[in-house]
Amino acid sequence: MGQQVLYDGEHHYDVILGEQALYANVGGPKVMCEQLERLLRDIDLPSLRLGIVPATAxxxxxxxxxxxxxxxxxxxxxxxxxxxxxxxxxxxxxxxxxxxxxxxxARYGGSAKALVNKALTFWNNA
Structure with missing residues (x-):
């Protein structure tokens, strides 16, 4: 999915990630922090419904x-x-x-943000 479609007002996406994906080291801690910060910025977009399935769900x-x-x-x-x-x-x-x-x-809204923030704290300390 090209990221620009999140902002065009014509599309809607329901995305579900496993919490484990937030900890998959792709590119090192700096890249992971940038990716998680991007998720936190985009999670409230009207075109996106982002759910995170907790690892223990x-x-x-x-x-x-x-x-x-x-x-x-x-x-x-x-x-x-x-x-x-x-x-x-x-x-x-x-x-x-x-x-x-x-x-x-999956968890949505504030609960999903809490899971992303937990992963962000992990990567900031890695």
């Missing part, structure tokens, strides 16, 4: 690997060497149920 379903759902009836998996698009209505219904289950486990 009870999950009724955990899809592997992660996937994207698009308007127009498509689920997308980006893999290392290729990608897969799911368009079968029955399979899409399963993906929507999986998204709903993950969404139910």
């Amino acid at each position: 009870e999950m009724s379903l955990v899809p592997k690997p992660g996937f994207s759902l698009y308007d127009g009836g498509r689920a997308h998996y980006g893999l290392v060497s290729s990608s897969v698009d799911i368009t079968d209505p029955a399979e899409l219904a399963l993906h929507h149920r999986a998204f709903d289950a993950i969404s139910d486990a």
Whole structure:
């Protein structure tokens, strides 16, 4: 997703991250702090609904690997060497149920910000 679409007023994104992703060291502590600060800036955008699934959250379903759902009836998996698009209505219904289950486990708003701030404190002290 190009970041500019978050600001164009034409798109809306529901994004859910596992708390563990906030601690995956991609680029070192400075880069991680910058990324987390960006999340904190963007978390209140009207075009974005960002949920964080706490590491200790009870999950009724955990899809592997992660996937994207698009308007127009498509689920997308980006893999290392290729990608897969799911368009079968029955399979899409399963993906929507999986998204709903993950969404139910996620924290939003102030609770999500608290998880991001906790990770930011970790990286600031790394």
